[in-house]
Amino acid sequence: MAKGLDVGTSFIVLAEENSKGKVTYKDFRDAFYVIKPTTPIATKMIEKGLSGKTFVKDADGSFIILGKDAIEKAVERNDSAKRPMYKGVVSSKEKDARRILTYILKEVSGTPAEPGEKLVFCVPAQPVDQEDDDFDVGYHEDVIVKLLTEVGYSARAINEAEALCYSELEKDDYTGVALSWGAGMVNVCVMLNGEPVVTFSTTKSGDWVDRMAAVATGEADSIVQAEKEQGDFTVGQPNDNQVLAAVASYYDRLIDYTTKQLASSMDGHKSLPKFKDPLPVVVAGGTSKAKGFVDLFAKKLEENGFPLPVKEVRHATDPLHAVARGCLIAAQVM
Amino acid sequence: MESNIASMNILLYFTAFVLGCIVGRMTGKPDLGDPRIDPKGSFFKPEVRQRKQVEIDEKTFVTNVSTDSLEKKCKDLGTQTTVEDDVGSSVSKLAMLKKNK
Numbered sequence: 001m002a003k004g005l006d007v008g009t010s011f012i013v014l015a016e017e018n019s020k021g022k023v024t025y026k027d028f029r030d031a032f033y034v035i036k037p038t039t040p041i042a043t044k045m046i047e048k049g050l051s052g053k054t055f056v057k058d059a060d061g062s063f064i065i066l067g068k069d070a071i072e073k074a075v076e077r078n079d080s081a082k083r084p085m086y087k088g089v090v091s092s093k094e095k096d097a098r099r100i101l102t103y104i105l106k107e108v109s110g111t112p113a114e115p116g117e118k119l120v121f122c123v124p125a126q127p128v129d130q131e132d133d134d135f136d137v138g139y140h141e142d143v144i145v146k147l148l149t150e151v152g153y154s155a156r157a158i159n160e161a162e163a164l165c166y167s168e169l170e171k172d173d174y175t176g177v178a179l180s181w182g183a184g185m186v187n188v189c190v191m192l193n194g195e196p197v198v199t200f201s202t203t204k205s206g207d208w209v210d211r212m213a214a215v216a217t218g219e220a221d222s223i224v225q226a227e228k229e230q231g232d233f234t235v236g237q238p239n240d241n242q243v244l245a246a247v248a249s250y251y252d253r254l255i256d257y258t259t260k261q262l263a264s265s266m267d268g269h270k271s272l273p274k275f276k277d278p279l280p281v282v283v284a285g286g287t288s289k290a291k292g293f294v295d296l297f298a299k300k301l302e303e304n305g306f307p308l309p310v311k312e313v314r315h316a317t318d319p320l321h322a323v324a325r326g327c328l329i330a331a332q333v334m
Numbered sequence: 335m336e337s338n339i340a341s342m343n344i345l346l347y348f349t350a351f352v353l354g355c356i357v358g359r360m361t362g363k364p365d366l367g368d369p370r371i372d373p374k375g376s377f378f379k380p381e382v383r384q385r386k387q388v389e390i391d392e393k394t395f396v397t398n399v400s401t402d403s404l405e406k407k408c409k410d411l412g413t414q415t416t417v418e419d420d421v422g423s424s425v426s427k428l429a430m431l432k433k434n435k
Contacts, residue, residue: 014412023419026412047407054411059403067411103401107411120377158377170424174431194431195376318417325421330377332425333432 001113002334003153004163004327005105005121007144009085009207010183010286012108015324023328025321028108031081032100033070036062056103064096066104071222080222087184087203088124088160089140102147112152119153120331122160122323124185125201128265156334161189162196163326168282168316175275177308179258180323181285183207186258190272190279190308198271202261206287209254213246228290235292251290259300267307278309284316284323378432 004015014026037043046063053069065073074081084091084101091097109119121144123137141157148155164178164187174194180187183206190198207221214224224243233244236252266272281301283294298313316322 012412017421018416020422021418021420022416023421024414024416026414028412050407054408056404056406056408058405063407064404066408099401099404103404104411106401156377162377166424166428170427174428194428325419329421329424329428332421333378333429 002118002331004324006324007121008182013324014108015328029067031070033065033074033081074222075226080220115152116154118331119155120158120327122163123157125199127201127203130203158330159199161187163323165189165191166329167322167326172280176280178282181287209250212250216246217243235290235296255297255300259304263305278311280311281313284319
């Protein structure tokens with residue numbers, strides 16, 4: 001038995017094959033919100049109000065609401081939920097981040113079926129649009145390996161976009177390009193016959209859209225995120241709703257920025273082989289689920305001079321679970 | 335006499351320049367483009383990663399993180415979905431590809 005774990009900025013997804021031909025995914029929203037009662041009466045009232053929600057009680061008496069309930073509670077209070085991860089790695093901005101992330105990962109991954117069960121989890125690649133010293137995946141990787149080892153797994157990290165290639169490029173002999181559009185980053189992998197030849201990331205993705213739309217409209221990030229996920233909008237198209245109009249507009253800018261980064265980072269790079277056939281480009285991740293995303297991405301890829309020949313741009317079969325599925329495949333081959 | 339000294343100097347400078355070029359080419363790093371987009375080996379070939387990467391370990395010491403103080407007040411975390419999906423064919427094909435390399 002083996003498991004795959006997508007440790008994302010916005011979602012944690014566990015994949016496991018429970019019987020032949022069936023895969024079970026467990027999704028959990030990577031967010032928390034802390035409420036600290038000031039009086040014993042307030043404690044009782046809050047605990048009663050949180051009945052049915054996903055939460056834990058801390059030793060200091062505060063309530064830590066987890067997952068989508070945290071976002072709902074934050075929106076209710078016109079506030080923003082906190083994230084244990086920031087731009088693909090454990091957040092250094094939140095003092096509770098490591099503890100909360102540890103708790104969530106332990107709960108989602110569960111106990112291993114046998115001691116030393118293989119588990120592969122994903123990590124982001126080095127970004128091309130941020131200085132090296134500002135970003136390090138080593139510590140993040142160590143934190144997760146340590147906690148999963150304590151639980152009893154034999155854990156190993158894999159590049160996020162490499163995992164996406166293993167999930168989506170089987171019919172293309174594992175040759176093509178994969179982009180994982182998460183909340184914090186866009187991870188890219190160019191693969192040739194199952195070997196990654198180029199991997200990198202960029203640091204603007206769904207969270208950047210939320211942040212910019214929040215600044216433009218004066219709303220909290222959580223409110224923009226909730227509107228974005230529930231509302232009806234098309235990337236780059238006008239919208240009557242002010243928040244969704246801003247989201248649609250910043251999506252357009254994000255795709256333009258990312259395709260320009262792809263072109264400038266890969267153009268003339270000596271690690272890239274000469275591909276004789278045009279390549280499939282696969283996109284996945286929550287950010288890529290917006291209406292019109294794939295079409296606009298394909299258009300911008302061409303406009304901004306993507307240096308490789310493209311056969312098609314397609315969505316992953318299951319964009320939210322594709323990376324976890326790739327981790328599961330890697331764990332089974334390992 | 336002076337023209338001979340000038341010629342000798344020119345020859346000396348030229349020889350030093352050529353030697354410098356040769357030594358530089360032999361000892362210098364090849365230009366591999368932006369190092370940030372180097373994949374540093376595949377997941378399945380960590381030895382390639384280790385061989386390529388010779389650098390100081392700057393990782394912070396990972397201390398224990400205790401979650402014992404957190405009292406669970408809910409059922410299991412996460413929403414489960416089960417789908418029909420045969421990952422076995424992907425696993426076989428990828429394993430075969432890796433074996434043949």
